[in-house]
Amino acid sequence: MTNRSGRDLAEIRADFPILAEEHHDGVPLVFLDSAASSQKPQAVIGAIADYYRHTHANVHRGIHKLSEAATAAFEDARRKVRRFINAESRREIIFTRNTTESINLVAQSWGRSQLKPGDVVISTVLEHHSNIVPWQILAEEIGFTLRFLPVREQGQLDLAEYERILREERVRLVTVAHVSNVLGTVNPIAAMAEKAHDSGALILVDGAQSVPHMPVDVRALDVDFYAFSGHKMLGPTGVGVLYGKRDLLQAMPPWMGGGDMISHVSLDGSSWNELPYKFEAGTPAIAPVIGLGAAVQYLQELGMEWVHAYEQQLTAYALERLSEVPQLELFGPSAAKEKGGVAAFRLADHHPHDVAQLLDAQGIAVRAGHHCAQPLHHHLGVPSTTRASFYIYNTEEEIDALVAGLYETLRILG
Amino acid sequence: MENLYREIILDHAREPRNWGVLDPADIDYEEYNPLCGDRLRITIRIGEDEIIDGLGWSGEGCAISQAAASMLGEEILGKSLEEVKAWTRDDMLALVGIPLTINRVKCALLSLKALMIGIYGQKIWDRMEMEDED
Structure with a gap:
């Protein structure tokens, strides 16, 4: 399968200036840490630089030409994001700082106004801390019950337990990752959404590890809320997205007050601006939003079907090569087609x-630790793991380098 | 510049038609433009066959929002509620008839927003905004 732009891997790699840099003197960079944050193509770097050089002014209230141009560019990025995930309207696209803030928005606005003692929120053991802690804070305050779905041997969620809780308890919300940031498990979101809705519950999806890597259609999935980050999908840090169904967002109270989010303010009280601005208090991250728009465009030029297929091919190769390394234990689904691009x-x-340090000395950047998923590591029975993750600019040669690096690590550490 | 401040806009802004609120009125609704604080109050009397047979408005705002309100009032006086309900954002922008930049569109739409929400409630306006914007 070739990508939509018809360009080869060398050309794609050349779009990312950092990949041409030496990691250490004379040692090239093998970047296998995109699940934490991806690198940025020149199209994104350039869009941000051009914006600051030629267009910058504050958005939305200005009458002068620069403010008009900045507003147009900012709102154009919102339209690009809307099309990218197939939301119905740009008004369902709320810009936040990141996935974490998007989830906190739902907790503090929808959760705080809707959840009552005795209600149940279902999360899962494989969640990132950002989809656990906001709910723990709120549960402590309100007194609702938080349930965590267990995972089975290969990292799949226990869906029988899911259906049992939905059937027997007063579930108001299901909050679940689309793709696990450690195991790579791809959760069956459409089926889970249907079951949640059948029980009268809503579903919030953490899409931080899915939107960058596969086609996502929020309407086909029929999710109520969907959260993701710009910086994991070739965009800059400082911008994330919350998608929400219009009727839900419309009925939710604001969670931060300030400029831009009001309709009218008097000292006796205030009324709220229309969507999406009700949830975007204060001057937004204008340049990062414009950068995210450029990242979305870059991904769409390649085509998300290709992005997904290429990553699966790389992941299959990585799983095969890593399984040859002695004393190496892999976690998560063993088949590449069942998982995201992480190992x-x-x-x-x-x-x-120690493993990551010795790999780094050989130019290979991987992540080590609990990856903000301590409950999952507790379940796996290990305090931490080493994680290599893949994106559109990685190559099979880089995976060979990782494997060679692991042999060298074994030689040194014994 | 002359495009934006065409004679017809300045004429309506200087001498707004149907200025002044009706009391009593069947509909009396006030709306704000959050971008600049403009205020627009619209009052309507509804006669037989749901025809708008009285209309008056007041407000504070820029020449474009005031002229737009004046033009809209003239346009809908004597029309039926059913006809008014069919109005869209694009109809309003066509009525105002000047090229508007992204931050000024709201000025031209303020009176339509007040009218629609005043008569039919917030939901119809939310729907119009959703339908008209990508």
Whole structure:
């Protein structure tokens, strides 16, 4: 399968200036940490620089030409994001700082106004901390019950338990990752959404590890809320997105007060601006939003079907090569087609920090630790893992380099 | 510049038609433009066959929002509620008839927003905004 732009891998890699840099003197960079944050193509870097050089002014209230141009560029990025995830309207696209803030928005606005003692919110053991802690804080305050779906051997959610809780308890919300940031498990979101709705519950999806890597259609999935980050999908840090169904967003109270989010303010009280501005208090991250628009455009030029297919091919190769390494234990689904582009592993009983350090010395950037998923690691019975993750600019040669690096690590550590 | 401040706009802004609120009125609704604080109050009397047979408005705002309100009032006086309900954002922008930049569109739409929400409630306006924007 070739990508929509018809360009080859060398050309794609050339779009990312950082990939041409030496990691250490004379050692090229092998970047296998995109699940934490991806690198940025020149199209994104340039869009941000051009914006600051030629267009910058504050958005939305200005009458002068610069403010008009900045507003148009900012809102154009919102339209690009809308089309990218197939939301019905740009008004359902709320810009936040990141996935974490998007989830906190739902907790503090919808959760705080809707959840009552005795209600149940379902999360899962494989969630990132950002989809656990906001609910724990709120549960402590309100007194609703938080349930965590267990995972089975290969990292799949226990869906029988899911249906049992939906059937027997007063579930108001299901909040679940689309793709696990450690195991790579792809959860069956459309089926889970249907079951949640059948029980009168809403569903919020953490899409931080899905939107960058596969086609996502929020209407086909029929999710109520969908959260993701710009910086994991070739965009800049500082911008994330919350998609929400219009009727839900319309009925939700604001969670932050300030400029831009009001309709009218008097000292006796205030009324709220229309969507999406009701949830965008204060001057937004204008340049990062415009950068995110450029990132979306870049991904669409390649085509998300290709992005997904290429990553699956790389992941299959990585799983095969890694399974040859002695004393290496992989976690998560063993088939590439069942998982996102991550490989989390233990190498003998060596601490992942030592493994990552020795790989770094060889130019290979991976992540080590609990990856903000301590409950999952507790379930796996290990304190931490080493994680290699893949994106459109990675190559099979880089995976070979990782494998060679692991052999070298074993040689040094014994 | 002359495009934006064409004679017809300045004429309506200087001498707004149907200025002044009706009391009593069947509909009396006030709306704000959050971008600049403009205020627009619209009052309507509804006669036989749901025909708008009285209309008056007041407000504070820029020449474009005031002229737009004046033009809209002239346009809908004597029309039926059913005809008014069919109005769209694009109809309003066509009525005002000047090229508007993104931050000024709201000025031209303020009176239509007040009218629609005043007669039919918030939901119809939310729907109009959703339908008309990508």
